[in-house]
Amino acid sequence: MSDSEARTAREEWGSRFGFLMAMLGAMVGAGNIWRMPFTTGENGGGAFLVAYILLLYLIAVPGLMAETMIGRYTNHGVIGAFRKVLGSKRAQGLGLVVLIVNVALMSYYAPIIGWALYYAGHSVLMTFTQPGFQPQAFWDGFISNPALVVGIHTVTMAGLAGVLVFGIRRGIERVVKWMIPLLVVALVAVSIRGITLPGGMEGVAFVFTPDWGYLTRGSTWVAALSQALFSTGLGWGIALTYGSYLSRYDDVPLGGGLFTAIGNTSIGLLAVFATFPVVFAFGLEPSAGSNLLFISMAQVFPELPGGSLWAIVFFVSFFFATFTSGLGITEVAVTTVSEETRLSRTGAVLASCGAIWLFGLPSAYSSAFLGRMDFMFGSFGLPLATLSIIALVAWKFGPERARVLDLNRNAGVYVGPWWNPVVKYVIPVVMVFILGYGVYSSIGTANQRLMLLGVAFMAGLVVVSTLVMSVVGDEPPSGSATVPGGDD
Amino acid sequence: MALSTLTWVSMLVSLLLLPGVAAAVLVRSLRTEERKLALLREQGDIDSYSPRALSDLREWIRANPDDPYAPIARRRYNECVRSLRGIDEPHYDWSDEEIARLELVDE
Numbered sequence: 343m344s345d346s347e348a349r350t351a352r353e354e355w356g357s358r359f360g361f362l363m364a365m366l367g368a369m370v371g372a373g374n375i376w377r378m379p380f381t382t383g384e385n386g387g388g389a390f391l392v393a394y395i396l397l398l399y400l401i402a403v404p405g406l407m408a409e410t411m412i413g414r415y416t417n418h419g420v421i422g423a424f425r426k427v428l429g430s431k432r433a434q435g436l437g438l439v440v441l442i443v444n445v446a447l448m449s450y451y452a453p454i455i456g457w458a459l460y461y462a463g464h465s466v467l468m469t470f471t472q473p474g475f476q477p478q479a480f481w482d483g484f485i486s487n488p489a490l491v492v493g494i495h496t497v498t499m500a501g502l503a504g505v506l507v508f509g510i511r512r513g514i515e516r517v518v519k520w521m522i523p524l525l526v527v528a529l530v531a532v533s534i535r536g537i538t539l540p541g542g543m544e545g546v547a548f549v550f551t552p553d554w555g556y557l558t559r560g561s562t563w564v565a566a567l568s569q570a571l572f573s574t575g576l577g578w579g580i581a582l583t584y585g586s587y588l589s590r591y592d593d594v595p596l597g598g599g600l601f602t603a604i605g606n607t608s609i610g611l612l613a614v615f616a617t618f619p620v621v622f623a624f625g626l627e628p629s630a631g632s633n634l635l636f637i638s639m640a641q642v643f644p645e646l647p648g649g650s651l652w653a654i655v656f657f658v659s660f661f662f663a664t665f666t667s668g669l670g671i672t673e674v675a676v677t678t679v680s681e682e683t684r685l686s687r688t689g690a691v692l693a694s695c696g697a698i699w700l701f702g703l704p705s706a707y708s709s710a711f712l713g714r715m716d717f718m719f720g721s722f723g724l725p726l727a728t729l730s731i732i733a734l735v736a737w738k739f740g741p742e743r744a745r746v747l748d749l750n751r752n753a754g755v756y757v758g759p760w761w762n763p764v765v766k767y768v769i770p771v772v773m774v775f776i777l778g779y780g781v782y783s784s785i786g787t788a789n790q791r792l793m794l795l796g797v798a799f800m801a802g803l804v805v806v807s808t809l810v811m812s813v814v815g816d817e818p819p820s821g822s823a824t825v826p827g828g829d830d
Numbered sequence: 831m832a833l834s835t836l837t838w839v840s841m842l843v844s845l846l847l848l849p850g851v852a853a854a855v856l857v858r859s860l861r862t863e864e865r866k867l868a869l870l871r872e873q874g875d876i877d878s879y880s881p882r883a884l885s886d887l888r889e890w891i892r893a894n895p896d897d898p899y900a901p902i903a904r905r906r907y908n909e910c911v912r913s914l915r916g917i918d919e920p921h922y923d924w925s926d927e928e929i930a931r932l933e934l935v936d937e
Binding site: 608 | 866
């Protein structure tokens, strides 16, 4: 089948802006808002940013180029991409691994979107500025009410399904084209408000004053690596899936690689400006993580002039950040289910969102369960998914083939041969290192049992997925099984 | 609180390397795609590889004539050459001399 024939049946992005905002929206999530500011401050401020920006350009940008490119080349979701390149039924199991990791990840991310929705709703109701408002009691009352958290989780998944059912152009694109610009404007507005508060500049000094000694610490580089890889969404299957809806005339490296990685981090930097001045101006605990948003920040707004408005701007923008990520993560499952089964788009949306809703119930019900899922899938599932996708491009398709044949096709920027060793060696080595470091750092801690469970689960997932796909997988296209690995 | 010079430098360099680059890339990407669309509307076709990218592709085809992906590579190479010969205004920075020197490869 020729390229043009293959593409006529598949939906495409309606505009360049829509694709770029969708990529950005998918990668910008809760981690950017509550993790990056603290990680930066805790690891030497400016020194951490040096390490982080270096690794971002060296690893995340080339990696996202690879993932988006294989999506556009294959014109398929995760399982179809593995089938087309690897050419065996059994090998499609790695695509199934990526899919399952995505669904698992979304199952505990959906409740977090629900939290953001609940707080955004209450910001509009001006709850946080009511006399006698108690942030801790409000949070405890919410999180310990099973009917409420499960109800919000249900509303979240229904909302995501309501967008996804309209497809790429009329669904995702239509929503992200206004949510992401509004998110940026809101973060800029909160940043300006924060740094003009008395004491706000202390937060800026905490984050940006470089302590160069941190650059000699391994922990700084590990933190920078984790942030550069995971906050950019590399290897989650999102870039592959969104890339599969690009047209042949679209560019990959400039938008799918450079803009996605740098734009995502830029929003993380805006979050630094939006949260840390406020944290320092009001003497809050900067390492509070999710509590920083839902408890600490909520107690700030009553004390700010125009606090009701700032609460709306802050919590609604946080909801936008999480919701657009939810769209990206869920679309990986929707695209794959619609391709691999006889279900229509609507059926695939209902099946995917229904499964995520069901698997998400324990995480919605119990924050402790959510934390354990995050540890297992964040520490071991995501590196496994990233390794699978990068191995597909670097070790099977081959980086030089990928670069000359497709990456530089209609590209907005020329990618030279430097890209090949980065994708083939550097990224896999880094992912294996992060996996190994996750295991090593858990030994002898309270997480040791969970780590062993996580490693065993991921190993079992690979074996079972391979066996399942060797039985139920579609036959690969003729001739693809003869493709040698790498650039051999 | 007054920030130290080092803090200012660190902050401004971060702003330049992250939001600065992101904004520049966004503008460039949108303008490039706008121009592609305009050329497609006017000419019905555009060149799909830059001179350097097409040269890389040609070298790869020469070095890997029996590669399973070689037929796709040859098809894409010839498609670009035919486009360049058929259009008035290329998208990439091709000179007339460069286009005249291009030859089709055997498919």
